[in-house]
Amino acid sequence: MVELTINGRVVHANEGEMLLAVCRREGFRIPALCHHEAIEPFGACRLCMVEITKKEWKGWSNYVTSCLYPVEKNLIVLTDSTKVIELRKTVLDLQLARCPNSPEIRQLAAEYGVNQTSYEPVVDGDNCILCGICTRICEKMGFSAISTVGRGHDKVVAPPLKEAPPDCVGCLACSLNCPTHVIPYIDNGSTRIIWGRTFELIKCSKCGKPTITRDFAESLSKTKSIPAEYFEVCDECHRREISLTMGSIANWEREAAK
Numbered sequence: 673m674v675e676l677t678i679n680g681r682v683v684h685a686n687e688g689e690m691l692l693a694v695c696r697r698e699g700f701r702i703p704a705l706c707h708h709e710a711i712e713p714f715g716a717c718r719l720c721m722v723e724i725t726k727k728e729w730k731g732w733s734n735y736v737t738s739c740l741y742p743v744e745k746n747l748i749v750l751t752d753s754t755k756v757i758e759l760r761k762t763v764l765d766l767q768l769a770r771c772p773n774s775p776e777i778r779q780l781a782a783e784y785g786v787n788q789t790s791y792e793p794v795v796d797g798d799n800c801i802l803c804g805i806c807t808r809i810c811e812k813m814g815f816s817a818i819s820t821v822g823r824g825h826d827k828v829v830a831p832p833l834k835e836a837p838p839d840c841v842g843c844l845a846c847s848l849n850c851p852t853h854v855i856p857y858i859d860n861g862s863t864r865i866i867w868g869r870t871f872e873l874i875k876c877s878k879c880g881k882p883t884i885t886r887d888f889a890e891s892l893s894k895t896k897s898i899p900a901e902y903f904e905v906c907d908e909c910h911r912r913e914i915s916l917t918m919g920s921i922a923n924w925e926r927e928a929a930k
């Protein structure tokens with residue numbers, strides 16, 4: 673166990689834990705747009721910056737991205753010092769220039785008093801902050817269907833050759849976890865369209881509701897050894913079946929005890 677101080681409060685953390693996780697657990701709010709619990713930290717957005725020091729540093733302090741910085745014994749952390757707020761404002765100013773039409777970025781920037789960017793805004797941009805969550809989560813799922821392509825201002829997230837990605841299974845992990853919600857998809861009940869590909873949606877054999885794509889089900893079936901039939905029934909109907917079975921067992925036990 674490691675003892676450290678965050679905003680004047682002594683807290684305890686596990687060896688190897690990152691500052692961001694500890695700060696959040698202790699109730700300190702830190703913006704972190706490129707962070708996702710399910711994937712490794714990346715350090716792309718720089719918004720989770722905090723100030724750190726130690727008594728023995730004799731007044732010297734440093735600024736670190738808390739998502740990538742592991743806890744240290746006797747560390748003194750300030751999550752909202754004047755300098756930290758200034759750094760976040762600069763980052764948000766830049767992000768607002770890149771994504772002037774993103775409601776998420778506008779709102780976060782406004783919270784820090786940045787209502788207008790001081791840079792030239794990208795008028796017809798895609799509102800992608802290049803946080804890399806989509807590409808990293810897709811890779812973590814085992815598909816690596818999309819990646820970051822291009823350089824500088826032309827950098828975008830896209831499938832290989834900007835064509836419909838053959839490795840995509842339409843799981844939606846990229847789209848649902850995008851902090852600025854800029855990866856579109858269309859579900860029409862029987863098909864899903866994402867990244868220019870059309871996938872068949874499986875319909876629950878009990879209630880008829882669409883569940884996941886056939887490609888995703890086949891992939892899960894293969895990689896996680898889950899029987900293909902499992903995906904023919906939606907989660908809700910699975911839960912209902914389990915509760916009915918549990919109810920029958922309880923009834924049977926009651927009868928047997930009489």
Ligand code: SF4
Pocket residue numbers: 806809810813815816817818839840841842843844845846847866867
């Ligand atoms: S929908 Fe396609 S691109 Fe997005 S995470 Fe799933 S497999 Fe990857």
Ligand code: SF4
Pocket residue numbers: 799800801802803804805806807829846849850851852853854855
């Ligand atoms: S599309 Fe969304 S998740 Fe992907 S890098 Fe851009 S902002 Fe991040």
Ligand code: FES
Pocket residue numbers: 703704705706707714715716717718719720721737738739740
């Ligand atoms: S959350 Fe730490 S750099 Fe983005």
